[in-house]
Amino acid sequence: xxxxxxxxWNESAAKENIxxxxxxxxxxxxxxxxxxxxxxxxxxxxxxLWSEKPFYFQFQFxxxxxxxxxxxxxxxxxxxxxxxxxDQDLKALLGFGMKGILKLVMVSHAGITxxxxxxxxxKWINSARHPEKGRLYKELIFQPMLELISYLxxxxxxxxxxxxxxxxxxxxxxxxxxxxxxxxxxGSSIKVNFEMSEKGPVLIRLPEVNFIDDKDGKPVGINQFxxxxxxxxxxxxxxxxxxxxxxxxxxxxxLMVYLHHTDGEREWAYDKDSPVGKLDKGLSEAAERxxxxxxxxxxxxVIYPFELNK
Amino acid sequence: xxxxxxxxWNESAAKENIxxxxxxxxxxxxxxxxxxxxxxxxxxxxxxLWSEKPFYFQFQFxxxxxxxxxxxxxxxxxxxxxxxxxDQDLKALLGFGMKGILKLVMVSHAGITxxxxxxxxxKWINSARHPEKGRLYKELIFQPMLELISYLxxxxxxxxxxxxxxxxxxxxxxxxxxxxxxxxxxGSSIKVNFEMSEKGPVLIRLPEVNFIDDKDGKPVGINQFxxxxxxxxxxxxxxxxxxxxxxxxxxxxxLMVYLHHTDGEREWAYDKDSPVGKLDKGLSEAAERxxxxxxxxxxxxVIYPFELNK
Numbered sequence: 001x002x003x004x005x006x007x008x009w010n011e012s013a014a015k016e017n018i019x020x021x022x023x024x025x026x027x028x029x030x031x032x033x034x035x036x037x038x039x040x041x042x043x044x045x046x047x048x049l050w051s052e053k054p055f056y057f058q059f060q061f062x063x064x065x066x067x068x069x070x071x072x073x074x075x076x077x078x079x080x081x082x083x084x085x086x087d088q089d090l091k092a093l094l095g096f097g098m099k100g101i102l103k104l105v106m107v108s109h110a111g112i113t114x115x116x117x118x119x120x121x122x123k124w125i126n127s128a129r130h131p132e133k134g135r136l137y138k139e140l141i142f143q144p145m146l147e148l149i150s151y152l153x154x155x156x157x158x159x160x161x162x163x164x165x166x167x168x169x170x171x172x173x174x175x176x177x178x179x180x181x182x183x184x185x186x187g188s189s190i191k192v193n194f195e196m197s198e199k200g201p202v203l204i205r206l207p208e209v210n211f212i213d214d215k216d217g218k219p220v221g222i223n224q225f226x227x228x229x230x231x232x233x234x235x236x237x238x239x240x241x242x243x244x245x246x247x248x249x250x251x252x253x254x255l256m257v258y259l260h261h262t263d264g265e266r267e268w269a270y271d272k273d274s275p276v277g278k279l280d281k282g283l284s285e286a287a288e289r290x291x292x293x294x295x296x297x298x299x300x301x302v303i304y305p306f307e308l309n310k
Numbered sequence: 311x312x313x314x315x316x317x318x319w320n321e322s323a324a325k326e327n328i329x330x331x332x333x334x335x336x337x338x339x340x341x342x343x344x345x346x347x348x349x350x351x352x353x354x355x356x357x358x359l360w361s362e363k364p365f366y367f368q369f370q371f372x373x374x375x376x377x378x379x380x381x382x383x384x385x386x387x388x389x390x391x392x393x394x395x396x397d398q399d400l401k402a403l404l405g406f407g408m409k410g411i412l413k414l415v416m417v418s419h420a421g422i423t424x425x426x427x428x429x430x431x432x433k434w435i436n437s438a439r440h441p442e443k444g445r446l447y448k449e450l451i452f453q454p455m456l457e458l459i460s461y462l463x464x465x466x467x468x469x470x471x472x473x474x475x476x477x478x479x480x481x482x483x484x485x486x487x488x489x490x491x492x493x494x495x496x497g498s499s500i501k502v503n504f505e506m507s508e509k510g511p512v513l514i515r516l517p518e519v520n521f522i523d524d525k526d527g528k529p530v531g532i533n534q535f536x537x538x539x540x541x542x543x544x545x546x547x548x549x550x551x552x553x554x555x556x557x558x559x560x561x562x563x564x565l566m567v568y569l570h571h572t573d574g575e576r577e578w579a580y581d582k583d584s585p586v587g588k589l590d591k592g593l594s595e596a597a598e599r600x601x602x603x604x605x606x607x608x609x610x611x612v613i614y615p616f617e618l619n620k
Contacts, residue, residue, distance in 0.1 A: 037491055114533060158493070171537045181347055182537030183468070192533060194526040194552055200559040201552070203533055210534075216504040223424060223502060223513055224520075225535060227481045227492030242504055242511070249510040 005151055008144045008308075012299040014257070017292045018148065021255040025231060026155050032253040036156035040228050042218075042243060043145070044235035045163035045170060045187075047277040048259055049178060050141040051130075053268045054090060055276055057137045058165050059101065061124050063088065065108035094275070105166075106207035110190055113202040114168060121172035135306065138177050142259075143305045148234075149178060157232070162186045162222055164214035164239055168205075186221045188213045214239045219246035236261065237277045241285065248289065256291040258282055263297035266307075315461055318454045318618075322609040324567070327602045328458065331565040335541060336465050342563035346466035350538050352528075352553060353455070354545035355473035355480060355497075357587040358569055359488060360451040361440075363578045364400060365586055367447045368475050369411065371434050373398065375418035404585070415476075416517035420500055423512040424478060431482035445616065448487050453615045455569075458544075459488060467542070472496045472532055474524035474549055478515075496531045498523045524549045529556035546571065547587045551595065558599065566601040568592055573607035576617075 009015040025034040046052040066076070066085040076082035081100050084092035093100065109117065125138050133140060152159050161170060161180055167187030174180045189210040192203040213221040219242050222230065233240070233247040236259040244256045260279065261270050272280035286293050294300070302308060319325040335344040356362040376386070376395040386392035391410050394402035403410065419427065435448050443450060462469050471480060471490055477497030484490045499520040502513040523531040529552050532540065543550070543557040546569040554566045570589065571580050582590035596603050604610070612618060 167534070168537070183535070185537065189534065192530055194529045194556070196555075201529065201555045203529060219504045219511065219513060220502055224477070224499065225493070227478070227495065245506075245511045246504070 006144065006147050008147055008301045010299055010301055012295070014292050014294045014299050017255065018151075018257070021232065021253065022151065022155050024253055034231055034252065037158070038228060038231065039152075039155070039157040040160065040226060040230040041152055041157045041232040041234070042160045042162040042186075042222060042230045042247070043149070043233075044237070044240045044243070045161050045165050047236040047261065048142075048234055048240075049145050049161070050137070051133075051267060052277050053270075054132070055094070056165065057130075057140075058169050059105075060128065060137075061121070061169065062101075062104045062108040063093070064124060064128060065120065066104060069108065102209070106190070109166065109169075110205045110207040113204055114192060115202070117168055117205055118172050121169055125173045125177075135304075138173060139306055140304060141177060142300075143302050143308065144300045145234075146178065146305065149180070152232075153179070158184070160184045160186060160222075160226065160230075162213065162218050162243060164188055164212070164217075166190075167213070186213060186225045188217075216242050218243035222246065231255070233257070234259070235282070237279050238282045239278075241282045244282070244285070244291065248291075256286070256289070257294060258286050258291060259294045260296060262295050263300075263303065265297075266303045267296060269297075316454065316457050318457055318611045320609055320611055322605070324602050324604045324609050327565065328461075328567070331542065331563065332461065332465050334563055344541055344562065347468070348538060348541065349462075349465070349467040350470065350536060350540040351462055351467045351542040351544070352470045352472040352496075352532060352540045352557070353459070353543075354547070354550045354553070355471050355475050357546040357571065358452075358544055358550075359455050359471070360447070361443075361577060362587050363580075364442070365404070366475065367440075367450075368479050369415075370438065370447075371431070371479065372411075372414045372418040373403070374434060374438060375430065376414060379418070412519070416500070419476065419479075420515045420517040423514055424502060425512070427478055427515055428482050431479055435483045435487075445614075448483060449616055450614060451487060452569075452610075453612050453618065454610045455544075456488065456615065459490070462542075463489070468494070470494045470496060470532075470536065470540075472523065472528050472553060474498055474522070474527075476500075477523070496523060496535045498527075526552050528553035532556065541565070543567070544569070545592070547589050548592045549588075551592045554592070554595070554601065558601075566596070566599070567604060568596050568601060569604045570606060572605050573610075573613065575607075576613045577606060579607075 006015055024030050024032040043049055046056050063085045070076055070086055081096050128137055130137055149159055159180055165187050167185055167189045170187055171182040171185045174185055191206040191208045191210045193206055195202055195204050229250040230247045232255040233243050234257040248254055248256055261268055316325055334340050334342040353359055356366050373395045380386055380396055391406050438447055440447055459469055469490055475497050477495055477499045480497055481492040481495050484495055501516040501518045501520045503516055505512055505514050539560040540557045542565040543553050544567040558564055558566055571578055
């Protein structure tokens, strides 16, 4: 029965919980049966569907874009924040905190049309390489999660990404990379403005926050975009905790899944002490409420798709 | 071929344009072929899928809710705005303009959880009756548009509502009434807050505007929620003009459809001089750009579903 299902997963409690859940909510004779249009499942992205070390990949995109834009901005050389970006000085960059990060994201993500931004992201995702792994960022996605997404699609689940990352950043490549179309992506956003240009109407991206889809924002975003409560949620950090609680609060059978990064050799090992992808309260609450926890090191046969070819 | 398609539509240019368009984008051998996941069509709601006279139905919901809440608010009797609502004095109410309307909407739509709001709307939509027609508001939907939605669904279009009306107001009944599920509804919204109550997590509706999905807001909402440009848009007022322009600006074949309310006998006849559902610029631009205009009086055999039983 479990022949080709989740084949990169070792036999484990996590795998069994997932398969039991799917069988249970898709079986018409089960008391837990859920109609297909209510089989909503929400996945976090950073650290859940792809890696997030040494720092969120979208932040590297912002830094790379600052470098690309810098010839037109000679004044940046004298600004410590921009200087750090141009020098790829990650430690210095992190020292500027959330305010500095937001400033770089605004400058690098705004001032262009949505179409231009889409092209810029597509170019980056198809060429930029991870400094340690030497791979394209889009190769650093988790093979077992791709299998989970396929398995859920085959069982008529509506698979959404609900991420703190930028909605338009993810939409540029999520369909190609994960098989999840733009209308199933929920994320943080900046404001855009409708304008009539010489070439017709455009949407211009503004350097102003519209919505932060993290922590408390995740249930808000889910409600805003979907209008239904998920029956299953998958995440890896405390930023996903409210999404888990919101999912868990629904009537009927539910599955909450945390990915625990325990593999310092093949990927990275981190949890409560990590500034990126911190998992502390979430792990306690998972134990308390009997949520499913994936132990990356022990539960996954491979991490990345390119390992399959070895 | 046209046997059962759009059977409440008279043979007309509008009907022909719609059928030609659908045939053209669904035919794999056509140069205009569009893959199913890109067959995005956006419908306005008020005045497009149901009537909007004497005033947007949601406003009557707000007024009815003010009446229902009034025993707990004796002070409202001395406030001219609330007094007008309690007296159902529509003329006086409109005199307070947008500011007054917004105040009533905030008071009547906020301060409760999303679940409680959903119950309140469902109760209203299943009991409140239109003052002139004597019918439930949900009966005052347009039969020819229901047929158009079905026809588009059968042809694998992704049918969205993009309305200036409240997103959660519409979501409470749109699936039952139009067959359009919550995740395909885009609308105006107020802010909500995630809170941990004694019974678990809830989303509390706040008296603060989050997004106005009208005029310039429609392309912004479409981009935010769907991330794709529609290939077809249907509306009835100048509030839909930017959605039409945005749709028209895409590559490949497009269909922009305006419903012109020309039937003073069976429904209402109005356009450029109407404060509700004003259609002025839209009508000029439709003529200029060769968009499709439905002449309600001449193109539709019946207006409402209940006329079919006569």
